Amino acid sequence: MHMVSFPDDFAQGRAHYPFTYIYIHRFESNSETDIENKDKDILTTLYIDANLNIRGAEVFFTEDDTNILSKETSKEIITKLTNSLVELQNEYEELLKKYNKLLQK
Secondary structure (H helix, E strand, O other), X not given: OOOOOOOOOOOOOOOOOOEEEEEEEEOOOOOHHHHHHOOOEEEEEEEXXXXXXXXXXXXXXXXXXXXXXXXXXXXXXXHHHHHXXXXXXXXXXXXXXXXXHHHHO
């Protein structure tokens, strides 16, 4: 059971209804019977109508070989790539300055 809330205008302007809303989250349970699923990623698809009523849902536990990244993992990868790009851009600018100085000589 999950509490899901949407902004008031979330369903406006959709091409058709119900529309899908897909998200990934972690399974949390206090039950001793669900211990094997604890902290697994869950891919949830909600089918939402124009009045923000959930008309259906599909829930899948991701497997170890699933090619879907969690939000946290995606942010981590994007941060590392962005930092690398900034470093490369700075190196490029320095090399360009040196190149231009050599051309002037």
